[in-house]
Structures are given as C-alpha cells and as structure tokens.
Amino acid sequence: MFESDFERNLFALRQDKLRQIEALGQSAYPNSFAATHSIPEVRAVYDDATAERLEGDRSNVTVAGRIMAIRLQGKAGFAQLQQNGVRLQIYVRKDAVGEQAFELYKLLDLGDHIGVSGYLFRTRTGELTIHVETITFLTKAMLALPEKYHGLGDVELRYRQRYADLFMNGVLNEGTPAEIHVRDVFIKRAKVLAALRKFFDSRGFVEVETPMMQPIAGGAAARPFTTHHNALDIDLFLRIAPELYLKRLVVGGIDRVYEINRNFRNEGISTQHNPEFTMLEFYQAYTNYWDLMDLTEECIKFVAQEVNGTTIAQFHGKEIDLGKWERLSMREAIIKWWWDEAGPGPTVQTFANSSSFLSWLDSVIGPVRPEHKAFLFHAALLAPQDQLRRGGSLGKAIADVFEAVAEPHLIQPTIIYDFPLAVSPLSKQKPDEPEWVERFEFYIGGFELGNAFSELNDPEEQRKRFEQQIAQRLRGDDEAHQMDEDYVRALAYGLPPTGGEGIGVDRLTMILTGASSIRDVILFPLLRPRKTTTTEGEQSSRE
C-alpha cells in the first residue's frame, strides 16, 4: 500500500490527527450525513445569484464534499469542496464557527471529506462561497493527493489507480491538458449505453444475457481464454462473441433481440484493443443487410445526438460528421482509395478470379524497389500476393488488400459491403455471386466499429462451413471456428431470414469522446500487474 517511508509516516501522522479530531467530539468515520443540496445542485441554482440577492435572502445550504484546495490564513480560511466533479468554495472564520470547529478546520487535509452548513455569499472577487457555520468531519484522506495544479499526469498511474485519476482529473482546471477529463469520458460512456438501450428498446428489441462461459467459443475468429469448472470438471471458454446464442434465441421466436456485454479475446493489446471489450450485438428477423445499413446509420446518429447533442465529433484533430455516411462495396473501396503513384489500380474485372487478381498484384509490386516511395505501401501487399501464389483463397487476399489500401482512409462514417465468402463463415451468400456474401462493416475514424450480415440459416451449408473451418484449424489456424453441433441443430428447426450486427461499444465511445486510446474509455484496462517488493507487514495486511 505505501510507496515510501514518506507515505508510511504521513499515514501515522494522519492517524494522530484522527485521534485529535475525535477528541474534539467528532466521529472518525461517521456513518452518514444529511445534505440539503449536492454541490452541483448548489452551483446550478445559485451560480447566477447576485451578491445583493444572496445577502438579502440568506440562502442556507448543507453540503458534503472532498477538500481539493485549502488555504488557512490565521483565524480564517478558504477551502474548495468537490462533489461529482464540481467544486464549491467554503469560507471558515473562527468567530463564526467557534473555537472547537476552528480547531477541527486546522486539522483538515487535502483529500478529506467534510460536510458543512452555512449561508451563501460572494467574495470580493465574486466567487460563490458558503459562509460556514458548522463543520462535520466525514472521512480522512490518509495519503497525500497528487499535485494539485497539474493533477495526476503519469498515464500508467492514471490507469492503475483510476480512483485517484477520477477525483484529481475529474474537474478541468485551467492548465490541465485537454485530453484529461476522465470523469466526463465515463459519464459519456454511461450515456452511450443508455442511448443504445433506448434505441433498441423503442424498436421492440428484447435485451438478453447469454452465457459468457461457453463450452465452445464460437461466433468470431479469435483465440479464447480458457477456464475450468471444478464441480463439473470441465474446461470452459470465456466467450469471444454471443452470436451463436443470440441466433438460437431468434430460432426460439425472440424476433428482435440484443445483448450488451463483454467479449474476451486472447490477443494483443493496443490503442484499439483490450482483451475484454464491450460489444453490442443485435438480431432482427425478416431483415437483411441492406435494412441493417439503414438501422446502423440511424442508431449512430441517435446515440451521437443523445450523448453530445450533435452528430459532429472531433477525433484526432479531424471533424467527423456522424450524420453523413458513405457506402462502398469492398471492391469499390479498393478502386477508390488505390494510391495512383503506386501503379495502375485494379478494375472491376481484376477481382473476378485468382489469376486476374494475382497478375494485377504482380504487375504493381514487380517493379518496386526499397528506394521507391511506394515501397511501404507495396510491402503491405506482399502477404496477399504470397498467399495467392501458394494457391490461397482469392477472398482472403482481396480482404487483405482492402485493409491495406482503403481502411486507413475511412475516417468519415463509411459502410463497406459485400465481403468475400472465404472470410465470412456465418454470412449468407449473395444470390448472384456465390463467392461473395451479404455482409458489411462500418468504419469511423480509420478503424472498424461494427460488423453485420444477413445470417446464414441453411443448416447444411452451415455444417459445411464449420467443416471447412475445422480443416483450417487442422492446418494450424487456431482462430478458426469449432464445430457447434447444437447450433446446427437449432438452425435445423428454422432460423427465419435474419440480419445481425455487432458494434464495438468501447470504440464508439472513443469516437464520441475523442479518446485516442481504448484504455481511456475503459475504467480499469488490463495492464501487467506491477511487481512490488513488499515488506512482511504489508504482505500480511493484504491477505
């Protein structure tokens, strides 16, 4: 618990102060406090009140808060109390509160919680302030607060000790870096969740919770975490997606269903990836992916309005309009965003078959050397080229080329539709192009936010796709699907034509709050546990 002897000594000092506070007749850890207002309420009601009005009316208030600034001046003093991210100044004079209460005031430290009663007035500089008449001690801060002006800046400490981050950086002071307004971010995140529920509830969707511990981790291409149930003596997987369970529910007759909850994927960590992340998935019977495109645009617009009151978002210094959407097929996107200086781009015919796609790739990559300015751009195309030469699937290669060529450009809201069958084991084929499926993903800010498709509902075809996935698994792809017999059985009872979609809630929150890292929208992001050299005393107190 202690970072140093400094903290150990401070803790002891504060224990001593607590005893002195008790000697003044106050409880060290009282159980409750009855306030008449919250601090935000006081500010909302009286921020506009003039000094004259406050003097005439004598507005008495009782509030509680954490001391974030304290200034003693002999026989009087000022302090600022903070509650719910809002601050209010108090003024304590010895002749107003009495000898004992003033002794108590002198024993207060930054970070302590107190309650005060008094009347409102304005100081010489015009600041709304409580002229305190009684002080109630509530809780002592036994540790020193981080630097009061700059706040808590160390990113690692902010993530590891989010509690300190929240109370230190919950209020925007002048001089505080603009990206640090943590409290606001998480208030907005709560609004995002509320808005999503409002949107789907109002359209007749039923919110459900499906298993997060699953005997077969399906519904996405990812490596799962493994856990174990002792009584049943079975291994279970933390889910990588709720998809297969939600579709079972549609089979069961819940035509419109959604779930907002965590998924777990045993993969790397980055500014866009946390091993556990929050996903919204929803399914609607009797719709296809075209309908979902409309619904997606409406949903994102609605959430932006609810959360920010506007569809304009600022992200990475760019203005994004969540009300304006573009739709491109994957093939169109590659053609549109092809970098001309990298050589002649593809045409519609280029995507027709493996040989035409490979010969185009060869023609573009062939002449490029390391000193060529398009070298890095081409380097990203080497993997798909190599796959194709080894007889790999055309679809996978096209999807890879899309990611390299187009994805970074998709800053403004863009729907990319029609994906290769080879990378979409759960989607329905396009009736006129069986090598392509009715699937789209949408991108904002340069990364993927959602993935949707017309759900494959033919049990025989689904069994085949699972078998293909198993074959891939045997070839070493440990992200390929496993066979889920019960899911195939569910489909055999009849899944109506259904559209389904997943939206990354953390990433959506990033866009709406301007956060550049997913860790800034997750309260406790996964970090490597810190190795501490603990003393024996601490060890035992921890256990």
Next chain:
RNA sequence: GAGCUCGUAGCUCAGCUGGUAGAGCAUCGCCCUUUUAAGGCGCUGGUCCUGGGUUCGAAUCCCAGCGAGCUCACCA
C-alpha cells in the same frame, strides 16, 4: 511478438558534453480574518526503475532485465 521513446522526492518536473542531486506542489513548524496555482519564514523528504559493465568517479556512457507509452503485427 518486433521497433522507437520514456522511467530522478508522494505528485509535476529540471539536472548540458560523466565530478557524487535540485525546484514547485504536498508534508511538518511558525505568521496571516475575503483567499483562489494565496503569500511570507523555516524544516523535512531520494537504493536517480533493477542488475551488471566502462571509469579515479555514473542519475548522466554501454549491456541485460522490469514496467509503461507510441507505432507495427493479430483482431473488433
């Protein structure tokens, strides 16, 4: 998993090309009854991330490790 950058007091940071560690806030003591990054005086507080190496001498240079941030890879 790879590359780049960073790690100095509880916090925010300074410490040039190696000469043995500083400031502000916080803490502690004193003064101060409208201050507001309050102010004034004084005192504390450091295995300079860890371990090696080079050197007469390392916070500083080199190597390894640990932790973090960013970029890339994998994915949503």
